[in-house]
Amino acid sequence: MKLSTKGRYGVKAMLDLALNYGEGSIPLRSIAERQDISENYLEQLIAVLRKAGLVNSVRGAYGGYLLAKEPAEITVGDIIRELEGPIAPADCVAEDNQESCNKVEDCITHLIWKELQESISEVLDSISLEDLRQEAINARQKGKSGYLYHI
Amino acid sequence: MKLSTKGRYGVKAMLDLALNYGEGSIPLRSIAERQDISENYLEQLIAVLRKAGLVNSVRGAYGGYLLAKEPAEITVGDIIRELEGPIAPADCVAEDNQESCNKVEDCITHLIWKELQESISEVLDSISLEDLRQEAINARQKGKSGYLYHI
DNA sequence: AGAAAACCTAGAAAAATGGTCGGGATTAAA
DNA sequence: TTTAATCCCGACCATTTTTCTAGGTTTTCT
Numbered sequence: 484m485k486l487s488t489k490g491r492y493g494v495k496a497m498l499d500l501a502l503n504y505g506e507g508s509i510p511l512r513s514i515a516e517r518q519d520i521s522e523n524y525l526e527q528l529i530a531v532l533r534k535a536g537l538v539n540s541v542r543g544a545y546g547g548y549l550l551a552k553e554p555a556e557i558t559v560g561d562i563i564r565e566l567e568g569p570i571a572p573a574d575c576v577a578e579d580n581q582e583s584c585n586k587v588e589d590c591i592t593h594l595i596w597k598e599l600q601e602s603i604s605e606v607l608d609s610i611s612l613e614d615l616r617q618e619a620i621n622a623r624q625k626g627k628s629g630y631l632y633h634i
Numbered sequence: 635m636k637l638s639t640k641g642r643y644g645v646k647a648m649l650d651l652a653l654n655y656g657e658g659s660i661p662l663r664s665i666a667e668r669q670d671i672s673e674n675y676l677e678q679l680i681a682v683l684r685k686a687g688l689v690n691s692v693r694g695a696y697g698g699y700l701l702a703k704e705p706a707e708i709t710v711g712d713i714i715r716e717l718e719g720p721i722a723p724a725d726c727v728a729e730d731n732q733e734s735c736n737k738v739e740d741c742i743t744h745l746i747w748k749e750l751q752e753s754i755s756e757v758l759d760s761i762s763l764e765d766l767r768q769e770a771i772n773a774r775q776k777g778k779s780g781y782l783y784h785i
Numbered sequence: 786a787g788a789a790a791a792c793c794t795a796g797a798a799a800a801a802t803g804g805t806c807g808g809g810a811t812t813a814a815a
Numbered sequence: 816t817t818t819a820a821t822c823c824c825g826a827c828c829a830t831t832t833t834t835c836t837a838g839g840t841t842t843t844c845t
Contacts, residue, residue, distance in 0.1 A: 484635070484637060484641075484714070484718055484721050484722070484723065484754060485719075485722060485723060485724070485725075486635060486723045486724060486747075487801085487802065487803085488802080488803065488804095489802085489803085490635075491724055491743065491747075494743055494746065495743055498742060498743065508821095510820080510821065510822090511821080511822075512820095512821085521803080521804060521805085523804070523805060523806075524803065524804055524805085526822080526823080526824095527803095527804090530822095530823075530824085533822095540821095540822060540823090541812090541821085541822085542810080542811045542812060542821065542822050542823080543810090543811045543812025543813060543820070543821060543822075544811090544812055544813045544814065544818090544819060544820040544821060545812080545813055545814080545820070545821080546811085546812070546813085546820075546821050546822060547821075547822085548822090559746055563635070567635055568635075568636075570635050571635070571636060572635065572636060572637045573636070573637060573642055574636075591649060591766050591769050591770050591773065592642065592645055592646055592649065592766070594766075594769060595645065595710055595757075595758075595761055595766075596637075596642075598757055598761075599754065599757050599758065602753050602754065602756070602757045603635060603750065603753065603754065605753070606746075606749055606750050606753045607746075607750065610746055610749075615742050615743070615745075615746075618742050618745060619742050622742065638832085638833065638834085639833080639834070640833080640834090659790095661789085661790065661791090662790080662791075663789095663790080672834080672835060672836080674835070674836060674837075675834065675835050675836085677791085677792080677793095678793095678834095678835090681791095681792075681793085691790095691791060691792085692790090692791080692843090693790070693791045693792075693841075693842045693843065694789075694790060694791075694841090694842045694843025694844060695787095695788065695789040695790055695842085695843055695844040695845075696789075696790075696843080696844060696845090697789075697790050697791055697842080697843070697844090698790075698791080699791085
C-alpha cells in the first residue's frame with residue numbers, strides 16, 4: 484500500500500510547475516534541483532505526463548515544461564494514475580478493467596478492494612494542484628520556506 | 635497503489651478460517667486448496683499472522699490453524715498491516731513513524747499522503763471478518779457458490 | 786510405529802524500482 | 816551561423832521486493 488517514487492516525484496514536479504504557472508516554460512533541470520530528484524529519472528516521468536496531455540513542452544534553448552491546463556483542472560489523481568497505473572488495490576477492481584474477474588459476483592473479498600479503491604480515488608481526485616498551490620501560499624505567508632521539499 | 639498477494643492471500647485465508655470458526659483447527663493444506671494458493675507460500679504468510687497473535691496453531695496430526703479471536707475482533711486492517719507493513723502511501727506518514735520527516739511542517743504534499751493514509755485506514759479498519767462472514771452467508775443464501783475464490 | 790501436520794530456513798526466478806548513460810533533435814540567442 | 820540550452824529517446828543496469836519452491840525437523844494423533 485505504498486506509492487512508489489514515480490507517483491510522489493510526479494506530484495512534486497507538477498506542484499512545482501503549478502507554483503510557476505503563468506511564467507512560461509520551466510526547465511526540467513531547475514525542477515529537479517528544487518525538488519532534489521535525479522534529472523534523468525524525472526525526465527522519464529515527465530515524458531509520461533507529457534504524453535498524457537498533462538504538461539506541454541517547449542524544445543530548444545530556453546525551453547522547458549509547463550502545465551497543459553490550469554492548476555484547478557489537474558488533480559493528484561490524474562497524475563498518480565498516469566505514473567502508477569490505474570488506482571486498484573487488486574486487479575479485479577482496476578478502473579480500466581472491462582471484463583473484471585469472472586468470479587466478481589461470488590467474491591466476498593472483492594467488496595473490500597472495491598470499497599478501498601473508491602475511497603482512494605475519492606481522496607486523490609478531490610485534490611487539485613490549485614488546492615496545493617493555495618496551501619503553499621498559506622504556508623509561505625506563515626514564514627515557512629521549504630514548502631516543496633519532501634521525501 | 636496495489637496490494638501485493640501477501641495482503642490479499644492473507645485476507646482470503648483469514649476469511650476461510652472465519653467461515654470455519656468454531657470447528658476446531660483447519661489444516662493449511664485445505665485452506666490453500668480452497669483458495670488456490672501455493673501451500674508453501676501461504677505457510678510463510680500464516681507464520682506472520684501467528685506471530686502477530688491473529689491465529690493459533692495446533693501441531694501434529696489433525697492439527698491446523700484457527701482464529702485467535704472472534705471474527706468480529708479481527709479487521710482487514712489488522713491482517714494487512716501485518717503482511718504489508720504499516721499503512722502509509724509515503725514513509726513520512728507511516729503509522730509507526732515517530733520522528734516523521736523533518737520537513738513535515740513545511741511540506742505540502744505531506745497533506746495528501748496523510749489524508750490518503752487516514753482514508754485507507756478507515757476503510758480497512760471498518761471491515762471485520764465477521765462482516766465478511768455475513769456477506770458470505772448472504773451470498774450463499776442467494777445460491778452463490780464461489781464466495782471464496784478470487785485473484 | 787507411522788502418518789499427518791505444523792514449523793523452519795535457504796534460496797531461485799521473476800518483476801518492479803530507481804536510477805544512469807549516450808546520443809540525437811530542436812531552437813533561441815550571440 | 817554557430818553555439819549552448821534544452822527536450823527527446825532508447826538502452827542498460829544494480830538492487831530490492833515479490834512470489835514461490837524445496838527440503839528438512841518436530842510434534843502429535845491413531
